[in-house]
Amino acid sequence: METKIYKIGSSVADNAFMKEAAAVIRDGGLVAFPTETVYGLGADAFNPDAARKIYAAKGRPSDNPLIVHIAEFKALESIAEVLPDYAGKLAEVFWPGPLTMIVKKNKNVPYETTGGLDTVAVRMPDHPVALQLIRESGRLIAAPSANTSGRPSPTLAEHVAEDLGGRIPVILDGGEVGIGIESTIIDLTEDVPMILRPGYITGQMLEEVIGIVKTDPGIISGDSFTKPKAPGMKYRHYAPRADLIIVDGERKAVVDKINEWTDDMQAKGKRVGIIGTDETAAYYRGNMILSMGTRDDEDVIARHLYRILREFDEERVDIIYSESFATPRIGQAIMNRLLKAAGHRIYVV
Ligand code: TXA
Ligand code: MG
Numbered sequence: 001m002e003t004k005i006y007k008i009g010s011s012v013a014d015n016a017f018m019k020e021a022a023a024v025i026r027d028g029g030l031v032a033f034p035t036e037t038v039y040g041l042g043a044d045a046f047n048p049d050a051a052r053k054i055y056a057a058k059g060r061p062s063d064n065p066l067i068v069h070i071a072e073f074k075a076l077e078s079i080a081e082v083l084p085d086y087a088g089k090l091a092e093v094f095w096p097g098p099l100t101m102i103v104k105k106n107k108n109v110p111y112e113t114t115g116g117l118d119t120v121a122v123r124m125p126d127h128p129v130a131l132q133l134i135r136e137s138g139r140l141i142a143a144p145s146a147n148t149s150g151r152p153s154p155t156l157a158e159h160v161a162e163d164l165g166g167r168i169p170v171i172l173d174g175g176e177v178g179i180g181i182e183s184t185i186i187d188l189t190e191d192v193p194m195i196l197r198p199g200y201i202t203g204q205m206l207e208e209v210i211g212i213v214k215t216d217p218g219i220i221s222g223d224s225f226t227k228p229k230a231p232g233m234k235y236r237h238y239a240p241r242a243d244l245i246i247v248d249g250e251r252k253a254v255v256d257k258i259n260e261w262t263d264d265m266q267a268k269g270k271r272v273g274i275i276g277t278d279e280t281a282a283y284y285r286g287n288m289i290l291s292m293g294t295r296d297d298e299d300v301i302a303r304h305l306y307r308i309l310r311e312f313d314e315e316r317v318d319i320i321y322s323e324s325f326a327t328p329r330i331g332q333a334i335m336n337r338l339l340k341a342a343g344h345r346i347y348v349v
Contacts, residue, residue: 003168004171005170006172007173008129017172021137025137026044029168030043030170032170033129033133033146033171034130034177035177036127036177037180037181037200038179038180038182038306039145039155040143041143043142044140045140046110048113058147064115064232065114066143067100067122067183068122068141069122071124072124073124079108079109079122080106080120090186095123096131097125097201098126098182098201099123099183100121100122100183100185100186101122102185102187103119104189115231117231119189123183129174133172145182146163146164147160151163156176157174176303179299179302180305180306181200181302182199184197185197187216187229196216196230199330199333202329216228218233242273242318243318243319244319244322244341245321245346246323246338246347248324248326248349255276261321265319270318271316271318272321274290275290275292275308275321275322275323277294287317290308292323
């Protein structure tokens with residue numbers, strides 16, 4: 001299959017490519033599109049065959065449910081069995097935006113979309129291309145991240161093409177995404193709302209709006225016994241081809257430790273990759289040193305994470321050492337992804 005890549009500029013509404021992409025969705029096909037978090041791989045949420053195509057294109061296990069993307073709040077009412085107490089308040093503050101709500105589904109939503117669950121994940125993305133695709137198609141759009149299963153989520157259209165080129169008909173290219181890590185997922189089906197995946201919207205931000213919020217122990221714990229509640233969180237995700245080890249501690253001690261290990265590895269003929277920051281990059285001795293950006297701007301660090309992991313996949317390095325990024329606000333989300341990529345290997349100096 002030939003994959004068409006369409007650059008979408010600022011005039012989204014009457015764009016001929018948008019109309020073509022919307023028609024693909026209505027016909028049961030797949031369209032990759034930008035959101036503010038990461039690129040999504042979209043299909044008509046009410047069409048079971050279209051949902052199956054998503055799983056096939058990504059090589060994704062079919063018990064891993066999809067997020068339904070909507071453009072108006074009333075679309076949530078049209079697919080939820082009951083509207084949870086907090087949904088309206090959360091939507092008012094955070095939608096459109098990087099928050100996914102889990103609610104009980106009604107019979108309109110096929111099990112192919114929800115991976116067999118009686119609940120459905122819903123989000124209103126904050127991106128003009130995503131919103132226009134939903135509106136123009138007249139459908140709700142089920143979309144996981146537009147990567148091959150097990151690879152870092154795409155933050156550029158080029159990443160989508162790398163993974164899914166030849167497997168899907170259309171990629172809408174909206175340039176680099178703004179946030180770079182996937183949405184926060186909050187489960188509203190229990191008495192106390194629970195965060196199933198940390199993201200740009202933090203627990204504290206949610207608590208300011210709806211009071212007490214729990215966090216799924218399965219996403220914090222590094223052991224393999226505490227099962228996360230979001231099916232997708234249990235799979236080994238975001239894994240670079242090389243081994244990755246995180247080194248945490250005071251800045252100078254981290255640089256010294258990584259350099260010591262680098263010397264050891266290079267003496268054995270290994271190629272070493274290093275994930276540092278603008279503040280430290282010049283002090284490392286690895287074969288390939290990439291900076292996440294400055295520690296003064298954690299948004300930039302979040303945005304660069306997946307791109308950097310992909311860059312290491314292209315270069316042949318044997319081992320990657322990374323600094324730790326437990327930054328004040330979105331550090332939990334960044335570290336959740338980085339720890340998974342590292343198989344939870346973290347060394348504290
Ligand atoms: O930012 C995002 O959320 C991006 C963009 C494209 O919107 N999407 C995304 O989708 O990250 P995906 O499929 O890569 O991750 C969805 C996560 C998975 O971990 C899945 O298991 C979980 O959401 N999920 C979906 N429906 C669920 C449900 N009903 N109950 C619990 N977890 C659910
Ligand atoms: Mg994903």
